Amino acid sequence: MIPHSALFNKAKDRNYVADPAQAPTEDYHDIVDELEKEGEWIVHRVPDPAIEVKNKYNRTKKIPVEKTWHHKSCGQCGHIPGYSTAVFWINRQLGLDHHDPSDQTSCTAWNYYASATSNAAAQAAVAMRNFAAAHETGYYPIIHCATSFGHYKETRQQLIHNPELRRQVKKILEKLGKKLIMPEEIVHYSEWVHAMRDRIAERQVVDMSGLRATIHPACHYHKLIGEDAIYAPEVYGAQRSAIITSLLQTLGIDVRDYSTWYDCCGFGFRHILVSRDFSRSFAVQRKIEVMKEEADPDILISHDTGCVTTLDQSQFAGRAHDRNVGLPVMSDSQLAALAMGAHPYKVLQLHWHSTDNKPFLEKLGIDHRRAWAEFEAVTDEIRSGKREYLTWEDCDV
Amino acid sequence: MSAQPPATPGRLDLSGRQYAHVDYDEKERLFEEVKGDLRFDEYLYGCYECGICVASCPSARFYDFSPRKIAQTMAREDVDLFYVFLNDSVWDCSQCFSCDVCPRKNSPGGVITVMREVAVKNGLASAAEALEGYGRVVYKIMSTGTQVSPDMLSANAFPDWGPHVEEIAKNLDVWRRALPPETMHTTETSWQVDDKTIIELYLIWHMTGVMDMIKEVDEGLFMILQDVMEEKLEDAGYDVSFD
Numbered sequence: 001m002i003p004h005s006a007l008f009n010k011a012k013d014r015n016y017v018a019d020p021a022q023a024p025t026e027d028y029h030d031i032v033d034e035l036e037k038e039g040e041w042i043v044h045r046v047p048d049p050a051i052e053v054k055n056k057y058n059r060t061k062k063i064p065v066e067k068t069w070h071h072k073s074c075g076q077c078g079h080i081p082g083y084s085t086a087v088f089w090i091n092r093q094l095g096l097d098h099h100d101p102s103d104q105t106s107c108t109a110w111n112y113y114a115s116a117t118s119n120a121a122a123q124a125a126v127a128m129r130n131f132a133a134a135h136e137t138g139y140y141p142i143i144h145c146a147t148s149f150g151h152y153k154e155t156r157q158q159l160i161h162n163p164e165l166r167r168q169v170k171k172i173l174e175k176l177g178k179k180l181i182m183p184e185e186i187v188h189y190s191e192w193v194h195a196m197r198d199r200i201a202e203r204q205v206v207d208m209s210g211l212r213a214t215i216h217p218a219c220h221y222h223k224l225i226g227e228d229a230i231y232a233p234e235v236y237g238a239q240r241s242a243i244i245t246s247l248l249q250t251l252g253i254d255v256r257d258y259s260t261w262y263d264c265c266g267f268g269f270r271h272i273l274v275s276r277d278f279s280r281s282f283a284v285q286r287k288i289e290v291m292k293e294e295a296d297p298d299i300l301i302s303h304d305t306g307c308v309t310t311l312d313q314s315q316f317a318g319r320a321h322d323r324n325v326g327l328p329v330m331s332d333s334q335l336a337a338l339a340m341g342a343h344p345y346k347v348l349q350l351h352w353h354s355t356d357n358k359p360f361l362e363k364l365g366i367d368h369r370r371a372w373a374e375f376e377a378v379t380d381e382i383r384s385g386k387r388e389y390l391t392w393e394d395c396d397v
Numbered sequence: 398m399s400a401q402p403p404a405t406p407g408r409l410d411l412s413g414r415q416y417a418h419v420d421y422d423e424k425e426r427l428f429e430e431v432k433g434d435l436r437f438d439e440y441l442y443g444c445y446e447c448g449i450c451v452a453s454c455p456s457a458r459f460y461d462f463s464p465r466k467i468a469q470t471m472a473r474e475d476v477d478l479f480y481v482f483l484n485d486s487v488w489d490c491s492q493c494f495s496c497d498v499c500p501r502k503n504s505p506g507g508v509i510t511v512m513r514e515v516a517v518k519n520g521l522a523s524a525a526e527a528l529e530g531y532g533r534v535v536y537k538i539m540s541t542g543t544q545v546s547p548d549m550l551s552a553n554a555f556p557d558w559g560p561h562v563e564e565i566a567k568n569l570d571v572w573r574r575a576l577p578p579e580t581m582h583t584t585e586t587s588w589q590v591d592d593k594t595i596i597e598l599y600l601i602w603h604m605t606g607v608m609d610m611i612k613e614v615d616e617g618l619f620m621i622l623q624d625v626m627e628e629k630l631e632d633a634g635y636d637v638s639f640d
Contacts, residue, residue, distance in 0.1 A: 024502075072580075074543040078587035079550060081576050088578055100580050102589045105542035105598050113492035115528055116513035117535050117614065120436060122605035129597055150494070162435050172604050176597045219493040226497070264455045264493035271491065274530045276557060278459050286458070316559035349576065354559045379571050389582060390575040 016238045018231070023057035025227050031160050032182055040166055041180040044135050046187075051195040056227045056241075062185055063195040064142065066096035069134040070189075073145030074106040075305035076331075082349025083308065084144055086337035087189050089347050092392060093340060094199060099139040104130055109151035110306070114270035120158055124165060125172045127155045132178035142187050146304035149188040150220030153228055156186065188221060190243040190303040191230050193332050197250040205341040205397075206364055209252040214297040214327075215244045216287065216311060218304030219264045244303055244332045251339050256295035260286050266314065267306035276314075283314035289324045299360050300329045315355045328357035341397040344368060345375035346390060409461040409485055413477045416484070424480040430515045431471070431479075431508075440507035444468045450496035450505050460489040464496045464505035471508055487512045488527035520613035532618045535611070540625050542598050543587035547573060596633045599626045608639045 020027070036043045050062040068091070076083040091098045108126050112118045134141040143149040159166050159182070170180045193200070222229040222241040232242035235249075240261070248255045266282025268275065288311065291297055302308050312329035319325055330338075334348045344350050344366060350357050351372075361368045378394065381387045416424070431437065450464040451457045457464070467486065470478045487509045496505040516524040528535075538544040552563040565572065573582050580588040602608055603626075612619040623639045630637045 072588055074587040075545050077581050078545045078547050102591045103594050106544050108538055110544050111538040116517045118607050122607045125601045223497050224494040268491040282455050313558040317557040379575050382571050382574050390577050392577045395577050
């Protein structure tokens, strides 16, 4: 049998450069522009300054630095709120203009992939309503959830190829008093983190050079309409998407490979809510245990609502069965914020996570007992009525 | 007496005998509805029968589930077998789209999305059964615009996630106010959604026939949603009926 490590090393040594002329898909940029010329929609251009990166087929993708409209995730904001908070906190610390809208709905795709209680026209109308709302503010949409990101790419593909669907959605938007707006690029927040990784590293105050990490890339990021995903030669020879790994390596972390990296997390959309036996088993047996056995990581970093939820929350039941669990899980935004000195509870909100992350904080030299006492001092003041909320000013470094 | 052995628990019965009582014309009507969907031609081009989709499929590891068999069945237009998968298999799919790795450029996961939609739209009993316990999630997303709200985190709903869930539920209001983003101080929605935005969402559900789908698969849920939406729309000056 060929040792697994030998395969990894071989993969790392390859340096694959995709030729856009040989790409198996049409370039969506060309079609989106063409449809604008034909008056089918208005293209929302990526604002300057933008950072240029390469997608799967080595086509250029533009990532906005600021003037970003944050399309939030219901699962992140609802159940792992430090995830989105960290994205906003990094923007604030870097002094970047951004907008957190209340004129935004969920993409509704978690429900759609779980229950199918919707249809192509409704899903496209929800997407285009959000894009129109972003355009009205002058800020550019940046998508927090990988499923929203994947679903919006699907929606763009369907709208490109189906004039009848375009007409139907355009008519619906007209009734809402909105125009049909298609973003020049559909951008995931992890892509923004990837593009900004050097600026994040410039502000790094926590030494992470002794850390070992594994990553889990979200299926809806790199498999569902995979060509939008960012690839870079310095990350696995551009044979896997670059996001997360690029950030971690820039922060000095040892990113370790494992044999089931391509597997999904076990989220399943409906399964995580009504058939969790599947989600738990898959997350523990195909992801967490494999990572621990093959890579011995201190931390698992992912970048999607469902992945962080499933990989973190599934480990508690695994303990009852004496499985090899106990691997803390965070998003790349939380880790980036932590590196920049963010408070583990006021910003990262780690008390919403399940798997014990205290040993990880201790390894970084962070006094979590003191940090928790500081957070509790705030919640005591809220309870007593001395203050109404925790504010951004309370979280600045 | 049947010459075939009884179905094995946990194994998919592909014989079709369990649906022998359903008219072929009805099965064919549903098959044609799937095939007629605007996305179908981009989701299925044929099948090399290579099984790469199965190798990448998480559901195939834990269920008697095969994206390859579903793709082949649709490509061969096997209407009887289609009906078996429509009822007994499609809800096992994880919708991760790992199967998009297909060298033939099929998307078995996409075909399954359409099949599920047809099952819901036609009120199949199997779809209603698959969605049992899911009504509160559909209600939340359709009525509020965000899906999994903070107040859904309770020890009863997630007993297997650990004691921190109970801690969150106990401290929910204070912990939400201990979040710096102003839009996230909410407990019933994941973030603050404008009334105008919700009205626009209701109008989308109305104009795209989504409420009709809900009515087919869960009439009780439909009635609750109807009450909530019609009242808000009326208050906003819209004369819209979901009947």
